[in-house]
Amino acid sequence: MRKGLRWKVLLVLIVVGLSLFITLKKKINYGLDLKGGIHLVLQVMTDDAINIETDQEITRLQEQLKKKNIEFKTITKGKIGEFSIEEINPDQEGKLKEVLDEYFREWNYTIIGRRANLSLRTNVAQYLKDQSVRQALETIRNRVDELGLTEPTIQRQGLGGERIIVELPGVENPERVKNIIKTTALLEWKLVKAGPAPDRETLLKDYGGEVPPDMEILRGDPKRTEGAYYLVERVAVVTGKDLRNARRSVDEWNNPAVAFSLNPDGARRFYKITSENIGKPLSVVLDGKIQVVATIQDRISDSGIIHGRYTEEEAEDIALVLRAGALPASIKYLEERTIGPSLGADSIRKGLSAGIIGLILVMGFMLFYYKLSGINAIIALILNIVILFGTLAYFRATLTLPGIAGIILTIGMAVDANVLIFERIREELSGGKSIMSSIASGFSRAFRTILDANLTTVIAAVFLFQFGTGPIKGFAVTLIIGITASMFTAVFVSRLIFDLTLKRRKKREKLSI
Amino acid sequence: MKYKYLAFSLSGILIIAGILNITLRKGLKYGIDFAGGTLIRVMFKDSIPIEEVRKSLGNIGLGRSIIQQIGEKNTEYMIRTVQVLPDMKEKEELEAHEVIANKVIEALRSKLNTKGESEALHLGKKDLNNIYKDELAMMLEGPFAEKAREIAEKIIALRTREGMIRDYSKLKEEEIPKEAILFLKEKTYLGSLIVLSRETVGPQVGHDLRQKATQATIWALIGMLIYIALRFKLAFGVSAVLTLFHDVLVTLGIFSFTNREINLPVIAAILAIVGYSLNDTIVIFDRVRDNLKIMRRQELEKILDSSINQTLSRTILTSGTTLLTVIVLFIFGGEVINDFAFTIMIGIIVGTYSSIYQSCPILYFWNKIFKPKKGLRK
Numbered sequence: 025m026r027k028g029l030r031w032k033v034l035l036v037l038i039v040v041g042l043s044l045f046i047t048l049k050k051k052i053n054y055g056l057d058l059k060g061g062i063h064l065v066l067q068v069m070t071d072d073a074i075n076i077e078t079d080q081e082i083t084r085l086q087e088q089l090k091k092k093n094i095e096f097k098t099i100t101k102g103k104i105g106e107f108s109i110e111e112i113n114p115d116q117e118g119k120l121k122e123v124l125d126e127y128f129r130e131w132n133y134t135i136i137g138r139r140a141n142l143s144l145r146t147n148v149a150q151y152l153k154d155q156s157v158r159q160a161l162e163t164i165r166n167r168v169d170e171l172g173l174t175e176p177t178i179q180r181q182g183l184g185g186e187r188i189i190v191e192l193p194g195v196e197n198p199e200r201v202k203n204i205i206k207t208t209a210l211l212e213w214k215l216v217k218a219g220p221a222p223d224r225e226t227l228l229k230d231y232g233g234e235v236p237p238d239m240e241i242l243r244g245d246p247k248r249t250e251g252a253y254y255l256v257e258r259v260a261v262v263t264g265k266d267l268r269n270a271r272r273s274v275d276e277w278n279n280p281a282v283a284f285s286l287n288p289d290g291a292r293r294f295y296k297i298t299s300e301n302i303g304k305p306l307s308v309v310l311d312g313k314i315q316v317v318a319t320i321q322d323r324i325s326d327s328g329i330i331h332g333r334y335t336e337e338e339a340e341d342i343a344l345v346l347r348a349g350a351l352p353a354s355i356k357y358l359e360e361r362t363i364g365p366s367l368g369a370d371s372i373r374k375g376l377s378a379g380i381i382g383l384i385l386v387m388g389f390m391l392f393y394y395k396l397s398g399i400n401a402i403i404a405l406i407l408n409i410v411i412l413f414g415t416l417a418y419f420r421a422t423l424t425l426p427g428i429a430g431i432i433l434t435i436g437m438a439v440d441a442n443v444l445i446f447e448r449i450r451e452e453l454s455g456g457k458s459i460m461s462s463i464a465s466g467f468s469r470a471f472r473t474i475l476d477a478n479l480t481t482v483i484a485a486v487f488l489f490q491f492g493t494g495p496i497k498g499f500a501v502t503l504i505i506g507i508t509a510s511m512f513t514a515v516f517v518s519r520l521i522f523d524l525t526l527k528r529r530k531k532r533e534k535l536s537i
Numbered sequence: 538m539k540y541k542y543l544a545f546s547l548s549g550i551l552i553i554a555g556i557l558n559i560t561l562r563k564g565l566k567y568g569i570d571f572a573g574g575t576l577i578r579v580m581f582k583d584s585i586p587i588e589e590v591r592k593s594l595g596n597i598g599l600g601r602s603i604i605q606q607i608g609e610k611n612t613e614y615m616i617r618t619v620q621v622l623p624d625m626k627e628k629e630e631l632e633a634h635e636v637i638a639n640k641v642i643e644a645l646r647s648k649l650n651t652k653g654e655s656e657a658l659h660l661g662k663k664d665l666n667n668i669y670k671d672e673l674a675m676m677l678e679g680p681f682a683e684k685a686r687e688i689a690e691k692i693i694a695l696r697t698r699e700g701m702i703r704d705y706s707k708l709k710e711e712e713i714p715k716e717a718i719l720f721l722k723e724k725t726y727l728g729s730l731i732v733l734s735r736e737t738v739g740p741q742v743g744h745d746l747r748q749k750a751t752q753a754t755i756w757a758l759i760g761m762l763i764y765i766a767l768r769f770k771l772a773f774g775v776s777a778v779l780t781l782f783h784d785v786l787v788t789l790g791i792f793s794f795t796n797r798e799i800n801l802p803v804i805a806a807i808l809a810i811v812g813y814s815l816n817d818t819i820v821i822f823d824r825v826r827d828n829l830k831i832m833r834r835q836e837l838e839k840i841l842d843s844s845i846n847q848t849l850s851r852t853i854l855t856s857g858t859t860l861l862t863v864i865v866l867f868i869f870g871g872e873v874i875n876d877f878a879f880t881i882m883i884g885i886i887v888g889t890y891s892s893i894y895q896s897c898p899i900l901y902f903w904n905k906i907f908k909p910k911k912g913l914r915k
Contacts, residue, residue: 057873065742197669360635361736366700367578367873374871381869382862389858425874426802429866433809433881436862440816440855447851473823476768477816483764484757484812488805491753496805503809 032520039512040407043414050417053175054193055424057495058372060365061193062202068160068186069354070153074105074144077152081128082107088123105144112138157186160355164190166348167204187358191494198362200341206357208311209345211264215297216305216317219254220244227253245313248332254314256307261297266290268326270346272339275331280339282330284346291326299323308332310342375428382432383409386439394446400521401442404513408438411509416502424498434506437481441514444477445470459526467519474515478507544894548783555790565793568800569617571747573740575638577616578733579645580700582666584611593648597640607872613733615872616641617798634737642732649729657726664728665692665721666701680720688717701731750804757811758782765815769822772907776899777818780891784814787891788884797876806880813859814888817852818896824848825897837904841897849893856889 056063082099089096089109097111112120117135124133124140130148134141161180168176168190177191195201217239221227224241228234235241240258244251266286273283286294298306298320308315308330316332334342387405390398412431416423449466457465482504489500559565569576587604594602599618607613618637663676670693677685691711696702705727708718758778766774785807792799824844832840863885867878 067741196671356739356741357632357635358739358742359737361734362732363734364732365697366580366731367733369697370700371871371873374869375874378866378869378871382865385861385865386858389861393854426805426877429870429874429877432862432866432870433859436859437813439858443854443858444820444851447854473820476819476823480761480764480815480819481809481812483760484808487753487757487760488808491749492805493801496801499802499805499809 029520029523032516033524036407036517036520040410043411045414047410047413047417050420052413052417053420053422054368054372055422055427055494055498056191056193056361056368057363057425058368058423059193060363060368061191061195062198063192063359063361063363063494064190064202064205064357065181065359066160066188066190067182067356067358068157068188069356070156070184070186071104072354073152073156074149078105078107078144081131085109085128088127089120092119092123094120094123102141105149107142109140109142110138112140114138153184153186157188159349160351161188163349163351164188164205167345168192170344170348171201171204173201194365200337202360202362204341204345206355207345207351208355209264209342209348209350210309210311211267211346211350212260212309213262213294214242214256214258214260214307214309215301216307217255217257219256220250220252220317221254222252224253227255231255242307242309242312242314244317245310245315248315248334249317254307254317256309256314260309261306262286262290262294264346264350266293267346270343272336272343273329275329279331280334280336281332282334282339282343282346283327284330285327286325288326295323295325298325371425372428375425375432379428379432379435382435386435390439390442394442397446397522400518400525401439401446401514403521404442404518405435405438407517408506408510408513409435411513412502412506415505415509421501421505422494422498423502424495426495427498427502430499430502431506434503434510437478437507438510438514441470441474441478441510442518444474445514445518463519463522463526467515471515474511478511482507544898548787548891548895551790552783552786555786555793558790558793565789566796566798567743567747568798568803569736569738569743570800571743571750573634573738573743575616575618575634575641575738576734576736577618577638577641578607578735579614579616579642580731580733581612581614581649582701582703582727582729585614585649586611587614589648590614590616590645593644594641596648597644599637599641599644602641634739638735638737642730642735646730654726654729662724662726665725666696666728666731668725676724677717677720681717684714684717688713700733702727746801750801754785754804754808754811757808761811761815765819765822769826772900772903773822776896776903777815777822779899780818780896781811781814783895784810784884784888784891787887788880791883791887792880795879797879800876802874802877803880806877806884810881810884810888814884814892817856817889817892820851820855821845821848821892821896825900838901841901845893845897852889852893856885860885860889 078101082101086099094116095113096109099107099109101107109120112135120135120140124131124142128142130145131142132145133143157180161178165178168178173192173195175193177189179189181187181189190205192201218227218230225233227241235255238258239255242254242256244254266289268285268287268290270282270284273281275281302320302322304320305317306320307317316330330342383405387398387402390401390405392398394401409431412434415421421427445466448470449462452462452465453459485500485503485507489497489504492500587606590604591600591602594600594604594616602619603617605615605617607615618634618641663672665673668676670689673692674685674689677688681688691713692702692708695707695711699707702708705718705722708721709715758781761781762774762778764774765777788807788810792803797803821844824847825841828840828844828847832843860882863878863882867875867882870878
């Protein structure tokens with residue numbers, strides 16, 4: 025065998041061998057639509073973080089202004105991150121500026137007439153927004169970790185990075201997992217001032233029908249209690265943030281319950297409040313709904329039990345989300361998809377059979393139309409597919425249903441290159457050239473066309489990759505890899521096969537093509 | 538080339554028909570990816586006629602949902618809700634759709650709950666078709682100890698393969714011990730409904746996606762224009778892009794006459810066609826470029842004609858092989874990928890037709906109208 029050929033054969037064998045090896049060793053990663061699982065897209069309402077900050081700052085400002093005896097009529101809120109101090113005394117403008125410069129550096133301000141307009145600095149606002157998304161991300165990661173799921177995908181997305189995509193393949197119990205991920209899990213202990221009452225009027229009887237400013241009305245969670253109304257203090261004694269740990273346990277009647285322990289700071293506050301309020305009712309509030317109201321029997325410091333008609337599973341799940349932390353209050357869910365495993369398995373089956381049928385038909389056609397040269401194309405095609413799978417496995421690319429479609433499409437497109445070359449060869453042969461030179465010019469002249477043609481499909485696929493979501497990305501990836509591999513096999517490998525098989529019979533009169 | 542006027546008018550008719558259908562008759566339907574909503578696929582144990590399904594949905598005010606049968610036997614259905622229940626607040630958006638999805642499943646279940654099933658539920662029996670692996674294993678642990686996990690896995694595998702267990706005798710074929718089957722017969726019942734998939738999409742996503750899709754398509758077309766203009770000449774580039782544009786419009790037009798909905802995979806198919814349809818066009822243009830050098834003194838129209846004829850076999854063969862695989866995908870690929878396969882199928886046919894009958898006529902007219910300085914020679 026000529027020297028040049030030997031290298032080429034070696035190269036092909038290495039590439040193919042490697043592909044086979046990698047495919048067998050690293051299993052192909054199945055996407056959600058083939059394996060089944062959950063896909064969630066949620067958006068963190070970052071404006072709420074800004075609002076909370078604004079409210080806190082306004083309170084702080086009011087205290088400061090009072091301390092320094094600076095007069096003003098009222099504070100009004102404007103757009104997000106903006107508020108104004110109305111009717112200030114012009115003589116006190118200097119003093120006001122001092123306070124703002126000293127204690128409120130995160131705010132830009134302008135004073136026009138008797139009004140001071142404040143707006144949160146852009147970089148501070150940006151930081152707060154980013155912070156709330158990162159907190160949500162962290163909480164979700166914690167919850168997913170606690171669930172012990174394999175290969176989860178949790179990613180930030182979107183223009184401002186405000187969206188989070190959660191993909192959990194192979195989840196067996198999607199309803200439960202979805203609930204765990206979605207629940208806000210804001211836990212608060214609040215002192216009860218009045219209740220239980222069947223409606224708001226009865227509740228507010230002793231308060232003149234109005235809710236006092238430092239209190240709020242909450243209802244019992246219909247799943248746990250009778251749904252009665254309670255009047256509770258607005259500010260919580262301790263919250264979920266003060267928890268050190270939470271786990272499923274049992275109460276004194278052996279019913280499932282959630283045992284918790286507080287960190288030192290929380291324990292201190294809890295101790296103080298409970299010792300000051302022995303005999304009074306204390307409510308446990310989860311996500312704004314009262315879970316249970318119990319009378320404070322004794323001082324509680326750092327640990328306790330939350331009990332309230334929980335099943336074992338519920339207690340387990342609540343403990344889990346308490347451990348993982350609460351989600352920022354406002355999350356909007358944009359997309360939820362749950363694919364069952366049987367649908368995924370069905371898709372794989374159908375995709376596979378379509379692929380095999382397509383492969384056989386194409387191979388049959390090539391054999392029929394190009395006779396023995398068709399075998400050349402068939403070998404190139406098979407190698408193409410092997411290399412395709414190898415590359416997919418190597419990059420741990422995810423195979424999706426559109427991805428399988430992409431592979432099938434590649435089978436059809438891969439032979440295009442061969443067709444172009446063979447047609448060119450036929451042309452050259454009919455033009456009277458010898459076999460070897462027909463083949464040579466066939467390959468070289470077709471190459472440019474093949475390159476141009478395939479390149480445009482690849483460009484389109486790149487656009488698809490950029491703009492598409494999971495399954496579509498899978499399609500773009502298989503298309504790009506498949507076409508690139510097909511160029512290699514059609515041009516390099518086909519040529520090689522011709523060279524190898526035709527060298528023997530030097531005086532060939534006819535080429536079977 | 539002699540058919541150029543014919544071809545133009547045919548395409549013109551198709552495009553106008555498509556546009557009219559879309560605007561006047563609301564032909565182009567958006568799937569949930571673009572319009573939001575819920576999409577549920579269910580499988581029933583026994584065959585249920587579609588009217589029954591619609592009736593049970595009608596009972597909860599969702600009778601106008603789009604219900605489609607999947608597969609041949611009347612056991613698999615795809616339900617797409619289009620209405621919003623009257624007591625849902627606008628604000629709740631996705632949650633509203635989730636609630637609707639739950640109600641649909643609930644309605645279908647209660648419709649099917651035969652006396653036998655309600656009794657079974659009453660007795661505390663578990664639904665073998667919907668129970669989770671862990672719970673099943675726990676249930677089996679009592680009487681079967683270490684083998685419990687293995688048995689549970691076999692049952693789940695059977696369920697995954699077949700969708701649902703239609704008869705306890707199927708368990709025998711899986712080599713599950715007789716005692717286990719008896720145990721299960723006593724403690725479980727075979728539920729008549731499983732949910733194959735459920736997808737809910739809020740309206741915000743749909744809006745963003747529509748934008749992204751249009752942008753991606755336009756940028757892709759521009760990208761193609763630049764590429765062709767660089768490799769050939771501007772005239773070729775413009776002709777190629779107009780041909781592609783025509784392909785997209787005609788494909789969408791034909792699509793609008795079917796009952797199919799546009800979802801993300803359909804847009805992906807269109808982009809793929811944009812890339813692929815160019816292949817044939819390039820093959821022809823390549824030949825035109827060669828012939829311009831060779832057949833210097835001939836008329837443009839003759840050159841174009843010869844180019845087309847010379848490459849005809851090539852064009853049809855390459856598109857043919859790809860079309861072959863796509864048709865296989867369309868017939869055998871299953872329901873989920875069917876819209877995608879359909880779009881590509883139409884796209885390839887239209888694309889090939891346009892490459893042969895449109896791209897050169899456009900070149901011809903460009904040359905006539907604009908009379909570029911050096912002609913079309915590079």
